[in-house]
Amino acid sequence: MDFQHQLIALDTIVTKECTRVLRIWIQTIVPPAITMTLYFIIFGNLIGRRIGEMGGFEYMQFMAPGLIMMSVITNSYGNVVSSFYSAKFQGHLQEMIVAPTANWVIVLGHVAGGVARGLAVGLVVTIVALFFTRLEVQHPFIAISMVILTAFVFSMGGMINAIFAKKFDDVAIIPSFVLGPLTYLGGVFYTISLLPDFWARLSTFNPILYMVNGLRYGMLGVSDISIVRAYVIILIFVVGLFWVCMYLLNRGVGIRE
Amino acid sequence: MHALAIRSLWKTYPNGVEALKGIDLKVEEGDFFALLGPNGAGKTTAIGIVTSLVNKTSGDVKVFGHSIDSELEAAKACIGVVPQELNLNQWDKVFNCVVNQAGFYGIPRREARERTETVLRELQLWDRRGETARNLSGGMKRRLMIARSLVHGPKLLILDEPTAGVDIEIRRSMWDFLQTINRNGTTIILTTHYLEEAENLCRHVAIIDDGVIVEDDRMSAVLRKLHHEVFVLNLRQPVDVAPKLNGFDVERVNEHELEVQIHKDQDLNSLFTALSTAGVEVISMRNKTNRLEELFVRLIERRENERNREKVVEELNL
Numbered sequence: 001m002d003f004q005h006q007l008i009a010l011d012t013i014v015t016k017e018c019t020r021v022l023r024i025w026i027q028t029i030v031p032p033a034i035t036m037t038l039y040f041i042i043f044g045n046l047i048g049r050r051i052g053e054m055g056g057f058e059y060m061q062f063m064a065p066g067l068i069m070m071s072v073i074t075n076s077y078g079n080v081v082s083s084f085y086s087a088k089f090q091g092h093l094q095e096m097i098v099a100p101t102a103n104w105v106i107v108l109g110h111v112a113g114g115v116a117r118g119l120a121v122g123l124v125v126t127i128v129a130l131f132f133t134r135l136e137v138q139h140p141f142i143a144i145s146m147v148i149l150t151a152f153v154f155s156m157g158g159m160i161n162a163i164f165a166k167k168f169d170d171v172a173i174i175p176s177f178v179l180g181p182l183t184y185l186g187g188v189f190y191t192i193s194l195l196p197d198f199w200a201r202l203s204t205f206n207p208i209l210y211m212v213n214g215l216r217y218g219m220l221g222v223s224d225i226s227i228v229r230a231y232v233i234i235l236i237f238v239v240g241l242f243w244v245c246m247y248l249l250n251r252g253v254g255i256r257e
Numbered sequence: 258m259h260a261l262a263i264r265s266l267w268k269t270y271p272n273g274v275e276a277l278k279g280i281d282l283k284v285e286e287g288d289f290f291a292l293l294g295p296n297g298a299g300k301t302t303a304i305g306i307v308t309s310l311v312n313k314t315s316g317d318v319k320v321f322g323h324s325i326d327s328e329l330e331a332a333k334a335c336i337g338v339v340p341q342e343l344n345l346n347q348w349d350k351v352f353n354c355v356v357n358q359a360g361f362y363g364i365p366r367r368e369a370r371e372r373t374e375t376v377l378r379e380l381q382l383w384d385r386r387g388e389t390a391r392n393l394s395g396g397m398k399r400r401l402m403i404a405r406s407l408v409h410g411p412k413l414l415i416l417d418e419p420t421a422g423v424d425i426e427i428r429r430s431m432w433d434f435l436q437t438i439n440r441n442g443t444t445i446i447l448t449t450h451y452l453e454e455a456e457n458l459c460r461h462v463a464i465i466d467d468g469v470i471v472e473d474d475r476m477s478a479v480l481r482k483l484h485h486e487v488f489v490l491n492l493r494q495p496v497d498v499a500p501k502l503n504g505f506d507v508e509r510v511n512e513h514e515l516e517v518q519i520h521k522d523q524d525l526n527s528l529f530t531a532l533s534t535a536g537v538e539v540i541s542m543r544n545k546t547n548r549l550e551e552l553f554v555r556l557i558e559r560r561e562n563e564r565n566r567e568k569v570v571e572e573l574n575l
Contacts, residue, residue: 001330005363012360016353023348091344095405098308098338099361100330257270257311 001100009101010109017083017113021120028079028117029124032071036125039067040132043189055191055222060133065216066188069150071125073183073208076118076151077175080110080158085165093255103249107159107242114155115148122147135219142227143218149234150211156241163245163254187212192224207233258322260286260413260444261307266316268302276302278468279316284461286321286412289439290446291459291476295557299468300448301341304417308338321412334362337411339402341418347391351382351401354390355408362409369408376404379434396427403431407438414438415446420454432458452550456480464553466560480548481521487545490515493538502531516545
């Protein structure tokens with residue numbers, strides 16, 4: 001199948017994935033909006049007032065980019081891991097495997113679905129945030145590119161999780177025990193300048209720190225880390241995870257006996 | 258050119274089970290080919306390797322001359338597959354199930370819609386196109402899987418027990434449909450546990466047992482290997498005991514039925530002569546079992562006995 005036909009296959013998978021997100025919007029879009037509203041009310045409004053300023057901004061403003069990024073991360077990951085795993089579980093992933101669809105198309109198609117959901121939820125959370133605080137975007141390109149690249153990274157992470165998953169429990173392990181803690185410790189609610197040296201240094205090994213701070217820089221113009229370094233690290237993850245996805249699909253890990 | 262050429266195909270699963278032990282198989286273009294075998298014989302594994310759902314351990318597979326090692330996409334483009342297990346996206350609409358499959362083969366959306374309409378109409382599913390797959394009956398789901406496998410116009414259609422759990426009416430309509438597409442040039446490989454189905458539809462048969470091809474010939478040639486057949490005769494007048502017919506083994510089933518075993522060297526004319534001589538009037542007759550089934554059972558039993566004998570010899574040697 002030539003490149004043009006592969007693009008048709010890609011379009012088919014992307015359309016299928018986006019349709020799925022919209023079809024089950026009550027599961028995909030609404031819950032994060034409610035959760036983030038609660039974050040803004042409890043952490044931003046009630047507790048935030050006592051905290052005062054952080055990083056030169058009122059706490060609610062400081063927290064907003066982190067919460068947007070948190071919702072992008074969990075939703076892009078969750079979308080691909082659930083979609084790909086249920087396709088595996090129900091067996092209809094075979095539709096793609098028996099077809100001459102290239103593996104890069106299968107990866108990009110599912111990742112595009114994850115990115116689409118991540119962006120949709122990110123947009124909804126941004127709108128929710130506007131009810132609570134004033135948001136300005138200092139560097140629009142950086143803000144948008146950070147969100148898209150992060151959604152890419154976690155969509156591919158979700159795909160790798162789904163490839164290895166053998167039962168539904170395996171789908172929940174990484175988000176609960178790895179993704180959640182890393183996100184909360186990734187500077188969503190605080191600046192790492194508040195941390196003792198050791199913990200601040202340890203935090204720099206957390207990739208989510210770079211993503212959260214990258215978006216914070218794009219929106220507020222402040223960051224705990226160098227923005228160039230953030231791009232380099234995120235791009236390394238994009239390329240590395242894409243390679244891992246391709247390697248696993250080419251070997252047939254988790255999808256072929 | 259062969260639609261499918263398999264050479265020395267081995268598959269050993271990670272748990273050590275040898276599902277295929279170097280099988281060779283050739284399917285002619287345009288053939289209607291039955292691949293038979295008991296459960297766990299290796300049929301689904303062989304099909305899985307051809308359709309790239311299972312990784313092979315070693316060996317060569319070519320589909321219309323395209324090797325699955327070096328020209329996998331070209332090989333896949335020739336194949337349509339209906340797997341044994343239902344593998345539909347239960348939440349997809351019937352129409353979308355088929356249109357999406359066309360998309361995976363790189364068919365543009367407009368053309369995919371047209372093709373989808375054609376195959377759904379052929380399989381009497383067009384009226385159900387707006388329903389989700391999970392709302393279809395078992396037979397409809399099977400037909401939807403066939404529609405999905407045909408939308409890209411495959412040259413080789415592989416059906417892994419397509420009529421399992423389907424009622425007889427739908428099964429027969431599926432037979433008609435498959436015969437039509439075979440007449441129109443599609444090569445078909447069929448695995449089934451309904452041996453009557455294989456005997457009626459297929460021109461060539463291969464029997465696989467314990468990962469080895471034990472029979473591979475034209476259907477007519479395979480059936481000729483039956484040494485005897487058992488016929489059930491329905492009688493006009495009741496009989497108290499089985500009549501003695503010279504040269505035939507006769508058994509009384511009930512007062513109106515007899516079972517007669519006929520060796521392949523004997524013919525039906527001599528049977529009827531003997532029956533007339535004995536004053537037995539026959540109003541109808543049928544095979545006790547399907548001929549292919551008879552052969553299949555004997556073949557598998559013989560292999561099972563051989564295996565048991567080898568095991569005993571091994572144990573005695575130890």
